[in-house]
Amino acid sequence: MRYLPLSDTDRSEMLARIGVKTVDELFADVPKNLLLKEPVDLPRRKGELEVERILSRMSSKNVPASSVPFFVGAGAYKHHVPATVDHLIQRSEFLTSYTPYQPEIAQGTLQYLFEFQTQVAALTGMEVANASMYDGSTGTGEAVLMAHRVTKRRKAVLSGGLHPHYAEVVRTLSDMASDQVVTMQPDVAGSEDILSQIDDTTSCVVVQSPDVFGNVRDLKPIAEKAHKHGALLIAVFTEVVTLGLMASPGSQGADIVVGEGQSIGNALNFGGPYVGLFATQSKFIRQMPGRLCGETVDADGNRGFVLTLSTREQHIRRDKATSNICTNSGLCALAFTIHMTLLGETGLKRLARVNHANAIKLADQLAGVKGVEVLNKTFFNEFTVKLAKPAAEVVEALAKKGVLAGVPVSRLLPGAGLDNLLLVASTEVNTDDDRAAFCAALKEVL
């Protein structure tokens, strides 16, 4: 087996040195009748070539985003990631290192986490950010738990524009912890009356902007009302590129900002791994979940970085910890940071403008197709269209024509009576030809 360095001679010598005759003597504590004699019923070892053949065959049954005109979004977005990013995250010192428990030999990881935290705080308009969460959805669940700790209340109000998967993650966690959740009805127009749901028992209001239907939401009045009642505003985003063009959630009064960072640096990966961004105000840092990297000095007075405030964490506080999280999304955070460094302020803003411009072009072109109505007055790079037929059927038919058209709302909200609605995203990867192909195919199908 190519990954195992020991030879049979080594094994015999080592067993002799240990003072046993067979390796099974080392497994003496395993109940005799349960110790397996033979390898389990799975195929035997394979060479690289064979493994590559098997997995390539599976891979080839899928339709990659880059191979077709592609407009699928709803929480994960197809963007161009510079070649430099993937090269750098595969540096073995980054790829094969562990959580930086020994900071003297993990300054590489720690310094990029410090850079990551600084970038995320700047983008969200908040004072501090942590060293990443698993993804946006689990980060949202953690944000709600944190709001409960801060306010000592246990009722969350979820906007009807929050991504349905995110809402379901929050509800699952809250149900299990016996916390209360009020979920607003799906809010296609972005016009829900969430203010009336906020009262003195509310711990937090969770609002996504742009929301899952693409509407840009003004967070200021919600923040004001929440603060008047001693509640927190949790601002959520699923498309981080938005922040290059839009007023930051922090500037609109958010107390916790949480979102998905996949768009920067990370591939679609069929849903994971992604990277959750989590930011808040300094006064709340001791209630924050997740790892934090902080600056300090070494014995010679040189600047260095360490994981810090770990008295919040499970390995110290056990059942009193702020979260059970141990592993996070280190390497995905690195990909984010490298891509963001390449973009810089200038590049990010330009990328955001291209995304917005492409989406506007697409919306205007689709509006010209018979049987298509664009519902959004506001949007960034994703919007909702109403079709003359059920969207799921249309998407299947378009897939057969080689266009991946978007996400039927019925896939995220089955039974909500929104079957004819389709979420359509457009990023910098879409060309004039892509848009023309989409419109032409849609004309044929509708």
Added chain:
Amino acid sequence: MLNRQGRPTQAGQAGTTEHPTFTGNKALAQVEPLLFEIGRYDTTGVDIDEPEDFQPRLGGLERKEAIGLPGLSEPETMRHYVRLSQMNYGIDTGLFPLGSCTMKHNARLNERMARLPGFSDVHPLQPISTVQGALELMNELGRYLVTLTNMTSVALSPKAGAHGELCGMMAIKAAIEAKGEGKTRNVVLVPDSAHGTNPATAALIGFVVKPVPAREDGWVHVEDVKERLGPDVAAIMLTNPNTCGLFEPQVAEIAKAIHDAGAYFYCDGANFNAIVGKAKPGDLGVDAMHINLHKTFSTPHGGGGPGSGPVVLSERLAPYAPVPFVRVGKDGFELVEEAADAAEKPFGRMTAFHGQMGMYVRALSYMLSHGSDGMKQASEDAVLNANYIRAGLSDLMSLPFGNKPCMHEVLFDDAWLKDTGVTTLDVAKAMIDEGYHPMTMYFPLVVHGAMLIEPTESESKSSLDLFVATLRDLAMAAKNGDTERFTGAPYHAPRRRLDETRAARNPILKWTKPAPVAEAAE
């Protein structure tokens, strides 16, 4: 360059080098400032054309303020992050015996496979007809995990080990509630030796944690469990092999006692690497166990993630597995994404989308490469390597539970350091100077000054021989009073010992623009 504390920030100015350099660099050891100290706000390393003029549709919520994100050109970016990488220790650098973390070789074949466009460049919400191969891979990975553990089903979506624990405990809670015992069964037994995530997970969803004390032999005893069992107990969370590096010999009896009391057996699978292909957790009476794909099945740790924590479930818990899951239908693979569509009773959803696909591909690539014979051999070699280290050090270092066989990791305490003036932390830092990543320190908590060494199956005999010889030399030095070698260590790392107390007392969690010099001098 001075930092805000007015201390030198460059290695060469610190007075420890006998031959200071002008730059502060020491040949290949480069000083690298923060991105924010070298980046420029008008620089970008990505060529994108400005779009044609357009009328924004953002409802008047355009950003008016600057963001504060400096950029670097592509060559500068490359150099910045390559230099940072050179300050890191990885498995590819050397022996990484971090106990309970299973730092084994990360085969690059797995990286190549995860980057196949059919896996990396597909969207989680594409039409099901366009992702049949991705679903096939998930189904196949699930089959491997279920076969290796002899369990009924698997929930793939949890994002890491602790998330898998949460998933397993949620399934247990759902099963208890389905039996109408939700109000009465609210206690979870957790041995003192457990990883901190266990009690944190149980507490997160409202369980009351009751510890099971550790015995002098390092094992959990069935009578200690029985004593605490009652109609209020929902589950036990037991790590097996345990964090002392020992297999729990009474595990089957404990499982039976738990089941007889109407409770469930959650097994923390962090140490599965010791028994893959040697014993099946399902045979031991386990109801739920998470598997760290980033430990046992070699998906890279990446400096702290991403991980992946699928949970295998027994027949009693399988109906409660969360969405989504893959099902084989008549027209191919189906993905059940909504609880209403399932014949079973899913308790909810752990995460958006379907979990860590990138990790699934790597883990399956690992399993296909090893095969059933290779996985069994890997476990045997992992256990053999750990015992070889035990045999090589048992006369100089102290084994808290006697010199008996261990599983894939060997636990020492600090009794051997008594009266030397050297602590476990000092030994760890001295190991850094010798070119090793230290072992896990001060965990498990049940042993004083714990040193938990897990070499994994990836080490050759000669590598272990040098490691043992090095630790023997360190042990002799400590006993002979050469304390400076320890208390001042590390001397040769990119940084000397870092002041963690200072970091916690005055948290600096991001870069801020330094005050102008005149002000700073006040």
